Amino acid sequence: MGEQVGGSPVFAPEGHPYAPAPRSTHSADPMKGVPMSFSHRSRTAALAAALTLAASSVLTVFAASPASAAVTVRGSGFGTSARWTPLTTKIAKGGAVVWRATSYTHRVKAYGGNWTYAHLLTQGASTAPRAFNRKGTYRFFCSIHGAVVGGVCSGMCGKIVVG
Numbered sequence: 001m002g003e004q005v006g007g008s009p010v011f012a013p014e015g016h017p018y019a020p021a022p023r024s025t026h027s028a029d030p031m032k033g034v035p036m037s038f039s040h041r042s043r044t045a046a047l048a049a050a051l052t053l054a055a056s057s058v059l060t061v062f063a064a065s066p067a068s069a070a071v072t073v074r075g076s077g078f079g080t081s082a083r084w085t086p087l088t089t090k091i092a093k094g095g096a097v098v099w100r101a102t103s104y105t106h107r108v109k110a111y112g113g114n115w116t117y118a119h120l121l122t123q124g125a126s127t128a129p130r131a132f133n134r135k136g137t138y139r140f141f142c143s144i145h146g147a148v149v150g151g152v153c154s155g156m157c158g159k160i161v162v163g
Contacts, residue, residue: 075106082145084158096129
């Protein structure tokens with residue numbers, strides 16, 4: 001019978017120790033295509049391994065949910081044309097933000113009292129993801145292209161709303 005073993009066909013008469021075992025033909029067999037010469041224990045172990053792999057893939061999909069994906073806030077322009085895009089970023093609790101300087105140099109700085117953050121970004125650079133684990137509004141500005149006077153921001157200002 002022409003069973004492939006290790007890349008070479010094996011020919012042995014039926015009943016010989018090297019003869020290929022008959023295969024299952026039942027259509028609902030989850031191990032269809034796996035030689036019946038596997039012991040019941042081997043088939044069960046192989047099925048358990050396949051189910052474990054499938055379950056871990058499902059769990060990985062849930063772990064990479066949108067709430068945990070980082071949102072990018074882009075800084076561009078200089079002088080009066082400098083801005084953060086988007087101006088307001090809404091994320092879920094536990095979500096993260098990455099700031100990126102798409103043009104020119106910017107310095108992200110927190111204001112408003114409920115958080116601290118400062119990071120200098122040269123053109124093309126990005127920050128590491130910053131997670132926000134509490135609901136609230138987090139305000140920031142570019143200390144090169146904006147200013148905060150009396151708690152009021154002018155120039156290159158933005159905010160993150162965590163809901």
